[in-house]
Amino acid sequence: MTYRTTRQWTLALAGGIAMIGALSATSPALLASPHPGATPAFPTHHFWDDLNLEAMPGDAWERLRENLAWQERRHDARVQHWIEHYRANPGNVVEIIERARPWMAWITEQVERRGLPGEVSLIPFIESSYDPHARSHRGAAGLWQFMPGTADALGLRRQGGYDGRLDVIAATNAALDYIELQAEQWYEGDIELSLAAYNAGAGTVNRARHAALARGEAGEYWQLQLPNETMQYLPKLNAIAAIIDDPDAYGVALPEIDDAPAFAKVPVNRPIELSQLARVTGVDASELSALNPGLTNGSANPSTVEVVLVPVEQEQVVLAELSAPAPQAPAGDSQYLVQRGDSLSAIAARHSISVAELRQHNGLRGDTIQVGQTLEIPRRSLAAR
Structure with a gap:
């Protein structure tokens, strides 16, 4: 297994943080008993379908299949239960996977580079239905469902009109770092136990593990007594991996996704x-x-x-x-970069001009401005100083 170490000084802060706020379900439609003929829960068309991407060699699903490592788990009764659950409503599975279109190849590549099991690429299916904007009622957010405290410890900033939990690149790197670090810190490299801790928190998994060992039982994930949500976490993951590994056997038509980032x-x-x-x-x-x-x-x-x-x-x-060079302000004008806490009236007062003049000069219809926005300050305010 390959471990990244460049960010461990930051990740060490997160060693004891429980990710109990992560979403364990994919969607209400998949949690509920499937109804034959039900309308899919997600739109059937995505703008990604319209992209005229140049054909790339390779297929994202083939690459993912080559990295799957837990095929033997599919015989477990819990995995079989979820396979049957998903295959009963294949339209919902496909719609969720469609959301992965822009991200699937890139995430698979990152997982492969680290030597992690390919199944890890599918965690967002379980966590967020591949929706980067997903939010849980507990406060978790993003493709990987980070709670605010965990995100802070992992260096996922939330400031100035930016939320690192929703940034797929940043959040994916943080999630994989965290999974690797927990596996190394607590579980002698056991990724399955680390994923259980990703869902329930390291403290919960460690207590269950110690109890199992005290009873003379194995300390592996599949033998532990964990909260029901966590008991179903890896079975769901292995079930969707089984379907992707052999979609024809389960009546699922996977969308074609090139083996290159979109x-x-x-x-x-x-x-x-x-x-x-x-x-x-x-x-x-x-x-x-x-x-x-x-x-x-x-x-x-x-x-x-x-x-x-x-x-x-x-x-x-x-x-x-x-x-290209940034557009230059007219002679005598100046520019102002909107900061957190600014208002149009405060900026106008600071430059000795009226709100109406500032609004007109910048083509604003109202008083709404955003952090990072550049405003042109009329030359009259310079002469008035």
């Missing part, structure tokens, strides 16, 4: 409004928004994030736009 990373070297970037480059605004769920106010600032994600086939046009 997005590219573009450096952020100046404040960027996603809506404006979409206008000047022709990139669909909904695609930019979907690829950057961590940018909660629709803007990126170099003080907050290093990159924005864009559809891979439009990387060059976006790079060209962001590499």
